[in-house]
Amino acid sequence: MTTLAGVCATxxxxxxxxALVKPERF
Structure with a gap:
């Protein structure tokens, strides 16, 4: 079941x- 909250969480x-893997992008 796909919900707006689920999509946002994903x-x-x-x-x-x-952000954790490529901190240089920040």
Missing amino acids: GLCVYLFY
Whole structure:
């Protein structure tokens, strides 16, 4: 079941993941 909250949570997880893996992007 895909919900707006689920999509936002997934996007946030991806954003945090990239922030941790590629801090130079910040």
